[in-house]
Amino acid sequence: xxxxxxxxxxxxxxxxxxxxxxxxxxxxxxxxxxxxxxxxxxxxxxxxxxxxxxxxxxxxxxxxxxxxxxxxxxxxxxxxxxxxxxxxxxxxxxxxxxxxxxxxxxxxxxxxxxxxxxxxxxxxxxxxxxxxxxxxxxxxxxxxxxxxxxxxxxxxxxxxxxxxxxxxxxxxxxxxxxxxxxxxxxxxxxxxxxxxxxxxxxxxxxxxxxxxxxxxxxxxxxxxxxxxxxxxxxxxxxxxxxxxxxxxxxxxxxxxxxxxxxxxxxxxxxxxxxxxxxxxxxxxxxxxxxxxxxxxxxxxxxxxxxxxxx
Amino acid sequence: xxxxxxxxxxxxxxxxxxxxxxxxxxxxxxxxxxxxxxxxxxxxxxxxxxxxxxxxxxxxxxxxxxxxxxxxxxxxxxxxxxxxxxxxxxxxxxxxxxxxxxxxxxxxxxxxxxxxxxxxxxxxxxxxxxxxxxxxxxxxxxxxxxxxxxxxxxxxxxxxxxxxxxxxxxxxxxxxxxxxxxxxxxxxxxxxxxxxxxxxxxxxxxxxxxxxxxxxxxxxxxxxxxxxxxxxxxxxxxxxxxxxxxxxxxxxxxxxxxxxxxxxxxxxxxxxxxxxxxxxxxxxxxxxxxxxxxxxxxxxxxxxxxxxxxxxxxxxxxxxxxxxxxxxxxxxxxxxxxxxxxxxxxxxxxxxxx
Numbered sequence: 001x002x003x004x005x006x007x008x009x010x011x012x013x014x015x016x017x018x019x020x021x022x023x024x025x026x027x028x029x030x031x032x033x034x035x036x037x038x039x040x041x042x043x044x045x046x047x048x049x050x051x052x053x054x055x056x057x058x059x060x061x062x063x064x065x066x067x068x069x070x071x072x073x074x075x076x077x078x079x080x081x082x083x084x085x086x087x088x089x090x091x092x093x094x095x096x097x098x099x100x101x102x103x104x105x106x107x108x109x110x111x112x113x114x115x116x117x118x119x120x121x122x123x124x125x126x127x128x129x130x131x132x133x134x135x136x137x138x139x140x141x142x143x144x145x146x147x148x149x150x151x152x153x154x155x156x157x158x159x160x161x162x163x164x165x166x167x168x169x170x171x172x173x174x175x176x177x178x179x180x181x182x183x184x185x186x187x188x189x190x191x192x193x194x195x196x197x198x199x200x201x202x203x204x205x206x207x208x209x210x211x212x213x214x215x216x217x218x219x220x221x222x223x224x225x226x227x228x229x230x231x232x233x234x235x236x237x238x239x240x241x242x243x244x245x246x247x248x249x250x251x252x253x254x255x256x257x258x259x260x261x262x263x264x265x266x267x268x269x270x271x272x273x274x275x276x277x278x279x280x281x282x283x284x285x286x287x288x289x290x291x292x293x294x295x296x297x298x299x300x301x302x303x304x305x306x307x308x309x310x
Numbered sequence: 311x312x313x314x315x316x317x318x319x320x321x322x323x324x325x326x327x328x329x330x331x332x333x334x335x336x337x338x339x340x341x342x343x344x345x346x347x348x349x350x351x352x353x354x355x356x357x358x359x360x361x362x363x364x365x366x367x368x369x370x371x372x373x374x375x376x377x378x379x380x381x382x383x384x385x386x387x388x389x390x391x392x393x394x395x396x397x398x399x400x401x402x403x404x405x406x407x408x409x410x411x412x413x414x415x416x417x418x419x420x421x422x423x424x425x426x427x428x429x430x431x432x433x434x435x436x437x438x439x440x441x442x443x444x445x446x447x448x449x450x451x452x453x454x455x456x457x458x459x460x461x462x463x464x465x466x467x468x469x470x471x472x473x474x475x476x477x478x479x480x481x482x483x484x485x486x487x488x489x490x491x492x493x494x495x496x497x498x499x500x501x502x503x504x505x506x507x508x509x510x511x512x513x514x515x516x517x518x519x520x521x522x523x524x525x526x527x528x529x530x531x532x533x534x535x536x537x538x539x540x541x542x543x544x545x546x547x548x549x550x551x552x553x554x555x556x557x558x559x560x561x562x563x564x565x566x567x568x569x570x571x572x573x574x575x576x577x578x579x580x581x582x583x584x585x586x587x588x589x590x591x592x593x594x595x596x597x598x599x600x601x602x603x604x605x606x607x608x609x610x611x612x613x614x615x616x617x618x619x620x621x622x623x624x625x626x627x628x629x630x631x632x633x634x635x636x637x638x639x640x641x642x643x644x645x646x647x648x649x650x651x652x653x654x655x656x657x658x659x660x661x662x663x664x
Contacts, residue, residue, distance in 0.1 A: 022454055026462055029448060033466050033538065036480040039491055043483065055498075056483065056491045098375035105371030111364035118664050119655055121376055124383040126591070126651040128598045130623045131644035132386035134393055134637045137628075139386075142403050187379040216367045245473030247602040252628065263475040267606045270479045277483050284479040288472050295471035299464045302471060307546050 044069050044282035051278050066278070073269070073282035079258065080265035081290070083171075087179045087261060088243040094183035095243075096235045099190020100228055104220050106191070107198040108206060118195065124188035133252050140177045140253060141168055171259030178253045178261075182243045189242075190235050193305060197231040198224070237298045238305025241291050262287045387644060394637035401631065413638035423639065425614045426622040429529055430646070433618060434597045437533045437540075438590050444537060445544020445589065446582070450574060452545065453552045463549070467542035474539075474602035481535040482607055485521035493518055522607065528615035532604060540596055544589045551585030552578070591654045598647055619643045 039056040046054065050064025060066075102121065106114050145166035153162045167173050201224070209219050247263040254260055260268075266287040270280050295302055395409040417423045452462055469477060484491045496502040496519070506519055509526045521531045555578060563573040601620035604612050610625040619639055627636025658664050 022451060022456065026451060026456065029451075029462070030465050033469060033542065035491065036477070036484050036538070037468070037472075039483065040480045052489050055494055056489065098378070102372045102375040105368035105373070109364050109368035109371075111362045111368065113365075114368075115659065115664055117372065117376060119659055120384075121379060122664065123651060123655055124379055126595045126647055127383060127387065128595070128620065128640075128643045128647050130601070130620050130640040131390055131647075132382065133390075133624070133640065134627055134633050135386040135389035136382075138389070138393075138404060181382070184378050184382040187375050188383070191375075216371070220371070241471055245475070245602075247473070247475050247605065248624075251605075251624075263473050263602075263606075266473075266475050266479060270475075270482060270606060271609050275486075277486065277489075280479050281483060284476045288476040291471050291473065292468075295468060299467070303463070303467060303546055306467070306470065306543055307550055 040281040040284050043278050044073070044285055046278050048276060048278065069276070069278035070282040070286075072279050073286050076269055077262055077265050077283055077286045080260050080262040081286070083175055083259055084244055084262040085290070087175045088182070088240055091179040091182035091186065091243050092236055092240040094180075095186025095190045095239050096232055098183075098187050099192075099235065100194045100225075100232070101220070102187065102191040103194030103198050104224055107195045108201070108219075108224060109216060118191075121188050122192050124185070125192060129185070129248055133248070136181065136249075137252055140181075169256060171254075171256040174254045174256055174259045175261075178249060181249055181253060182246070185249075186239050186243065190239060193235050193238070194228065194231055197228065201227060233298070234301045234304045237294055237301045241294060241302065244291055262290075390637045390640055390644075393634055394641050396634050398634040398637075399632045404633065413635050416635060417638060417642070422614070422617065422622060423619075426617045426619045426639075427642070429616065430598070430618040430620075430643075432529060433533060433536075433600065434594050434646075437536050437597045438593045440533070441537050441541050441544050441593050442586060442590055444541040446548050446579070446586075448541065448545045449548035449552055450578075452549060463545070466545055469539040470542050472539070474600070475606040477535065477539050478603045478606035481531075481538075482522070484535075485531055487516070487518045487520050490521075492521065523613065523615070525615040528613070532600070532607070532616060536597070536600060536603065540593060543596075544593065547585050547589040547592075548582060551582045555581050587654065587657075591650060594650045595647060598643060598650075619646070 035057060042059055043051050043056055045065055045067070046060040046069075047064050047066045050060055050066075054060070054064065106118055106121075145168050148166045149164065152164045153160055156164070205223060206219055209223060214222070245263065247267060250261045250264050254264065266280075266283050269283045392406065392409075393404060394413055395411065396404065396406055397408050397412070398404045448466060452459060452466075456462065487493060493502060496505060502518065506517060509519060509524060510516065511524050511526050514520075514524065519527065521527050559577055559581070560573065563577045568576065598620065600618060601624060604616055604618060604621050605624070608616060610621060610629050612621055620643060623636050623639040623643060626632050626639060655664070
């Protein structure tokens with residue numbers, strides 16, 4: 001009996017020790033996952049001399065504190081931030097809406113062989129975008145302008161005089177093209193996210209509505225869409241982050257300096273010959289700010305979006 | 311009730327009211343999974359339609375987006391393949407002539423291609439394995455009924471919400487040879503000289519570790535940073551897997567007197583196979599897409615030590631304007647991705663998970 005009690009006490013003490021160890025490891029995890037961000041924040045407030053002299057994660061001294069790096073980065077990135085938002089928000093809404101419609105047609109309404117279409121569309125999540133880059137550039141810069149020029153000058157030739165040209169070099173046109181491109185490539189992941197959600201919706205309500213003679217559209221509009229709102233939050237947040245964070249498509253589709261998005265401007269800032277790390281770190285934080293804000297406010301939805309991608 | 315409803319759903323759409331009356335009349339609704347329904351009156355409509363009514367009814371919802379995404383995904387890949395067979399290069403439009411596999415033959419004799427291919431495979435495998443291992447460890451730690459679980463999880467996942475360009479910028483500073491965190495810490499503990507001796511490639515004279523340019527460390531440095539960014543993802547997937555394991559399995563192992571380590575090794579981790587498979591597929595795809603990170607770190611010419619197929623493709627096509635060759639490299643990259651996702655999607659399909 002007494003040994004039993006002692007065992008119990010020892011176990012409790014061991015457990016306490018292991019709990020302390022556990023929390024120590026978890027705290028080390030915080031250090032590991034945050035130190036690059038923390039050093040970036042500290043460095044962006046330091047003068048050139050200060051960041052070369054001090055430990056990167058230490059806060060700046062009173063003499064070495066400056067806001068000028070942040071100001072420089074902000075001025076460089078500000079037009080890019082605006083372009084990113086103008087491009088990413090419509091692209092995100094487009095992917096989410098089309099993804100929801102696709103998932104509805106492929107899940108809630110069930111028919112034989114639809115799994116084939118599901119596989120077809122879901123495989124699109126996983127392709128490396130390098131495999132579509134050259135055709136994308138061809139499409140937006142050669143084929144589409146060619147077709148549009150021909151069409152407009154033939155049909156409206158009496159107005160244009162036959163010399164209308166698609167404004168490929170216009171910054172807004174390039175942003176629009178980038179937005180549509182992101183919107184289209186976002187459909188597969190959004191479909192997957194909505195599909196797993198719709199699979200969990202009970203059939204009974206939908207069947208009842210069908211028996212009452214409701215059309216497929218009215219079922220979508222009145223039952224599915226209102227039920228999808230939480231999933232729209234997840235999808236919009238996840239997809240916005242993905243689109244905003246992308247560099248590759250922007251590099252290929254946007255070459256007008258005025259239309260460059262935030263990631264492009266940050267990459268240009270980093271690639272400069274002079275390594276002013278206070279400015280580049282400030283640039284990183286400024287460019288990350290919209291997604292960081294979204295993540296901090298909607299972290300739960302982001303985690304759900306991430307977990308849905310498997 | 312639900313079964314009947316789903317049988318009803320399998321029947322034709324236009325005759326729902328009639329069918330629902332039929333239902334009350336008795337069990338005339340025989341169905342073999344929704345194809346042949348022997349309800350009188352339904353046959354006429356059914357026969358007049360070459361396809362299921364549900365397909366027709368649902369098409370306005372899924373067909374336009376599927377065509378749009380299909381055009382951008384599969385249309386573009388097919389187009390890319392076509393371009394890879396041409397000799398298209400330089401400024402100006404593509405010429406679709408002289409179709410052959412010369413670009414693929416060129417690859418075989420291109421040292422840069424083999425470097426990039428090797429780096430891609432190493433990155434893919436090492437990054438995925440280590441990311442899974444770290445993610446699993448963190449998920450198990452988080453799963454111990456800890457306080458502030460949500461806060462820990464949010465912080466661990468935070469790097470994944472950042473752009474590759476942002477994280478590359480931050481890591482360029484961490485790896486900076488003169489004043490970056492790593493070298494300063496090593497200096498602080500007097501370990502720098504030792505590591506320089508260990509890691510310095512032959513023929514190099516530097517006294518500080520050039521993490522991003524030494525051939526001994528460049529790829530490892532990229533992999534380490536990517537693990538930092540994506541192990542949080544593996545954690546989330548494993549955590550979901552752990553939460554799906556019934557509590558009884560833990561208790562049974564405890565009753566059997568298994569130690570914690572044994573319990574996890576023998577009972578819990580084997581049940582996480584599905585999580586591991588799906589996480590590794592996504593991680594491998596991330597690794598194939600690591601272009602943004604390397605481009606932001608080193609530009610389009612990261613050097614042979616860090617070059618992967620994704621950066622090489624971009625450089626060949628968009629810097630050197632060798633479109634056909636770039637397309638051919640892209641097809642190889644696509645084939646690699648297909649090797650990863652093909653079996654995965656097939657097995658998911660077989661298990662009815664899609």
